[in-house]
Every structure is written in C-alpha cells, then in structure tokens.
Amino acid sequence: MPHVVVRVWSRGVFPLLASAVRLLTAAAVALVLAASTSDAQGRRLRITPNKNLSFGTLFPGVSRTVSPTDAVGAAVLDITGPRGNQIEVRFFLPRSLFGPAGSRLPISFTPTSAGFSTGSISTQIAFDPRLPYRPRLSRAGRGTLYLGAVANPGAAQRSGNYSATIIVIVFLTGQ
Amino acid sequence: MTWDRRKTMRLRGATIAGLSIALAIGGAPPALAQTGTVSATALVGMAAQAIALRDLQFGRVFPGFNKTVAYTDNIAGDKVAGLVQIRGVRTFPVLVNFNLPGQLYNGAIALPVDSWTACHNTTNTTTGCTPFTPSSAATPMTLSAAPPTDPWPRIYGYRYIFMGATVRAPASQAAGTYTGTIVVNVVYAF
Numbered sequence: 073m074p075h076v077v078v079r080v081w082s083r084g085v086f087p088l089l090a091s092a093v094r095l096l097t098a099a100a101v102a103l104v105l106a107a108s109t110s111d112a113q114g115r116r117l118r119i120t121p122n123k124n125l126s127f128g129t130l131f132p133g134v135s136r137t138v139s140p141t142d143a144v145g146a147a148v149l150d151i152t153g154p155r156g157n158q159i160e161v162r163f164f165l166p167r168s169l170f171g172p173a174g175s176r177l178p179i180s181f182t183p184t185s186a187g188f189s190t191g192s193i194s195t196q197i198a199f200d201p202r203l204p205y206r207p208r209l210s211r212a213g214r215g216t217l218y219l220g221a222v223a224n225p226g227a228a229q230r231s232g233n234y235s236a237t238i239i240v241i242v243f244l245t246g247q
Numbered sequence: 248m249t250w251d252r253r254k255t256m257r258l259r260g261a262t263i264a265g266l267s268i269a270l271a272i273g274g275a276p277p278a279l280a281q282t283g284t285v286s287a288t289a290l291v292g293m294a295a296q297a298i299a300l301r302d303l304q305f306g307r308v309f310p311g312f313n314k315t316v317a318y319t320d321n322i323a324g325d326k327v328a329g330l331v332q333i334r335g336v337r338t339f340p341v342l343v344n345f346n347l348p349g350q351l352y353n354g355a356i357a358l359p360v361d362s363w364t365a366c367h368n369t370t371n372t373t374t375g376c377t378p379f380t381p382s383s384a385a386t387p388m389t390l391s392a393a394p395p396t397d398p399w400p401r402i403y404g405y406r407y408i409f410m411g412a413t414v415r416a417p418a419s420q421a422a423g424t425y426t427g428t429i430v431v432n433v434v435y436a437f
Contacts, residue, residue: 119283127289131336131435147285169289177289225291235288241280 115213117153119242125219130177133227140187140196140218147219148193149240155213160243161188163201163219169234177234178224187218206245293402295335295390297343297431300371303329303410308358311418318366318409319373329410330371331431337393337404340436342385343367348427351414358425362413370394371407381410387436 125147127136138145153159163186168176187196190210196218199205209215217240304327308314320326335341350357368376369391379386390404397403410429 117281119281121283121285124285125287127287129290129292131292131437132294134435134437147287149283149285166287169287171291177291179287219285221287223289225289227294229291229294231291231293233288233290235286238285238287240283240285242283243280 115152115154117159117242117244118151119240120150120152122148122150122216125221125238127221127223130223130225130229132225132229132231135222135224137222138220140185140198140220141193142220143193145220146187146193147217147238149217149219151209151215151217151242153209153213153215153242153244156209156211157213158206158208158245158247159215160245161205161207161217162241162243164239164241165201165221166236166238169223169236171234172230172232175230175232175234177229178226179236180222180224182222185220185222188215189218190215193218292336295333295339295341295433295435297433298332298334299330299431300332300407301327301330303327303412303429305414308414308416308420310416310420313413313415315362315413316411318364318376318378318411320411328373329429331408331410332371333388333390333406333408333431333433334403335390335433335435337390337402339404340387340389341406341433342387342436343406343408343431343433344383344385345381345432346383346430347381347412348429351425351427353421353423353425356421356423356425358420359415360412360427361415364411365408367406367408369406373409376407376409381408 123146125138126145127138128145130136140146151159165181166179168178171177181201183200184198186201186205187193187198188205188207189196193216196216197207201219207215219238303316305314305316306325306327314326316326316328318328320328333341333343345363347363348360350359352358363381364378365381366373366376366378367386367388368374388406390406393403394405408431414425
C-alpha cells in the first residue's frame with residue numbers, strides 16, 4: 073500500500089503535520105517491506121503460525137510420536153498467497169528440546185512428519201520436513217502446513233518443561 | 248518561499264525517497280521469503296521408581312529347618328517382610344516385575360530360597376492388600392492418588408509391595424550371614 077502515502081503528499085495539505093508525515097513515510101517503507109512478497113496478483117504471501125507442536129507429558133525412556141494428522145499435538149501454520157501459485161517450504165528443525173539446567177530432550181523427524189493441505193487436516197499430503205517441499209496453494213490462495221515429530225526422552229531424562237523453536241521459510245517459486 | 252512551502256518541499260523530498268525505496272523493493276521478483284516460527288514443547292514427568300523401604304529378614308535359621316516369612320510379618324529380629332515403595336505419577340498404571348534370587352550367599356556358600364509371596368496396596372499396610380506371586384512376569388498395578396500428606400504439588404502416586412519367602416537350610420548348612428538381592432523393575436504401562 074505505499075501509493076496511498078504518495079497521494080496524501082500530492083495534496084500538500086498537511087504542512088503542520090510534518091513530523092507525523094515523516095512517520096508515515098517511514099511507515100510506507102515498512103509497509104512496502106511487508107508487501108514485498110506480493111506477486112502480480114497483488115496478493116501477499118503470508119505465513120501464520122496457528123498452533124505449536126506439543127508432545128504433552130512424556131516419561132523417561134518412553135518415546136512419543138506426534139503425527140502431522142494429530143489435531144491436538146501437531147503444529148499448524150496457515151499460508152496465504154497468490155492463487156494457485158507454487159511455493160517452496162523449508163523447515164529449520166531442532167535436534168533437541170531444551171529443558172531445566174541445560175537438559176536436552178532429543179527429537180527427530182521422519183519422511184512423513186509433515187503434511188500440506190489446501191483443505192482440512194485429514195486431506196493433507198505427507199512430506200519430509202527435512203527436505204525442501206514444493207506444494208501449490210489453492211485457487212483461493214490458501215494452504216496449511218502440519219508438523220509432527222518423535223520425542224525420545226532418555227531413561228534418565230530430567231523432569232520439567234522443554235521447548236525449542238522451529239523456523240519455517242516459505243518462498244514463491246514463480247511457477 | 249514560505250515556511251510551509253519549504254517544509255512541503257522537504258517533506259516531498261522525503262516522500263520521494265521513501266517511494267524510491269518502496270518501488271525498488273516492490274519491484275523485486277516474487278520469490279521472496281516469508282518466515283514463520285512455532286514452538287515444540289514437552290513436559291517430562293518423573294520416572295516411576297522402586298524404593299526399598301525395608302529388607303526381607305529371616306532372622307535366625309537353623310540347619311535342617313525351613314523358615315518362612317509371610318508378607319504380613321513384621322517381627323523385629325525374627326521375621327520381617329520386605330517392603331518396596333513404587334512411586335510415580337499419581338493414578339498412573341505401572342507394570343512391576345522381579346528378579347528374585349534362588350539362593351542367598353555367604354561368600355561362595357549358598358542357602359536356597361523360594362516360595363516367594365507378595366501383596367500390594369496403595370497404602371503402607373497389609374490390611375486389605377492384593378496378594379500376587381512375584382515373578383519375572385509383569386504384574387499390573389495402579390498408583391494411588393496423591394495422599395493429602397504429600398507436599399505440594401502432590402503429583403506422586405504410590406503403591407506398596409510386601410514380600411515374603413522361604414529359606415531351606417539343609418542339615419549341613421554352614422553358620423554365617425547369608426544375603427541376596429531382589430531386583431524390582433517398574434515401568435509405566437502405556
């Protein structure tokens with residue numbers, strides 16, 4: 073939306089609001105940065121984290137798998153963008169969750185730990201989150217990523233809360 | 248040039264600069280990235296544990312005689328049943344199995360022990376306990392709700408196991424103190 077700001081200045085009716093307009097100009101740049109992934113359709117590519125990946129309560133020595141089809145445990149990220157466009161998805165995955173006093177809880181991912189759907193969670197197509205994946209957004213410009221994982225607490229795993237951050241990058245491939 | 252005009256010029260310049268940046272970025276190819284993050288979280292509960300509260304004691308045994316300690320016995324210096332506390336998350340199911348010695352030892356000299364008996368309860372009493380035969384096969388049990396006497400946050404549940412057995416001393420049994428080890432294994436029953 074930067075052209076909105078330009079139109080304001082062509083009228084030249086806000087000289088007494090100079091400082092405010094400087095802020096608006098800066099805001100315009102910020103808005104442009106935010107809109108920089110728009111395509112010719114003017115529809116911005118956006119990824120919205122909807123739900124974290126949750127293993128719930130684990131016990132030492134007992135592994136737990138969260139499937140991407142697990143409505144309670146799987147992470148969910150909504151993607152909107154240009155209608156019908158192909159995107160590339162890349163996950164940056166941790167090897168461990170971090171807990172009390174530097175404790176680590178190993179986690180792993182399998183070839184079917186992630187899923188992509190343009191419909192519901194039950195219609196997702198599984199993919200390997202360790203590899204780049206190229207799905208296509210729906211005709212409405214929507215898609216949803218689902219992510220599960222396997223937690224492998226050791227027999228002497230320290231009790232407490234563990235967490236880590238998963239980063240997802242989505243590109244428009246231009247195809 | 249009036250103040251307003253000068254101000255407008257300066258501001259217009261600033262706006263044009265802003266627009267230039269905007270166009271330069273807006274004109275980039277559409278293959279730019281968007282980034283999102285989610286957290287992965289887990290809560291690790293405590294492991295189920297077996298804690299020896301009291302050894303199984305046969306007291307004095309004489310050559311040529313058998314001696315049995317019942318799981319209800321608690322006669323200090325004579326016959327005392329073994330007592331093990333199982334501790335874990337309250338109300339969780341567990342599986343308990345045992346590695347039981349077939350003999351007690353005094354150095355290399357053995358004293359046979361067999362006929363193991365046991366009883367488990369959610370409280371530390373044999374009254375109303377559930378008898379079972381301890382073995383290497385898993386015995387399912389359920390941990391108690393947290394007793395009100397437990398300190399905050401009252402997440403532990405318990406199960407108490409009382410154990411007895413019989414030693415069989417042949418007439419030639421050498422005098423001495425004989426000992427052995429009972430191994431109790433406990434896991435959550437998921």
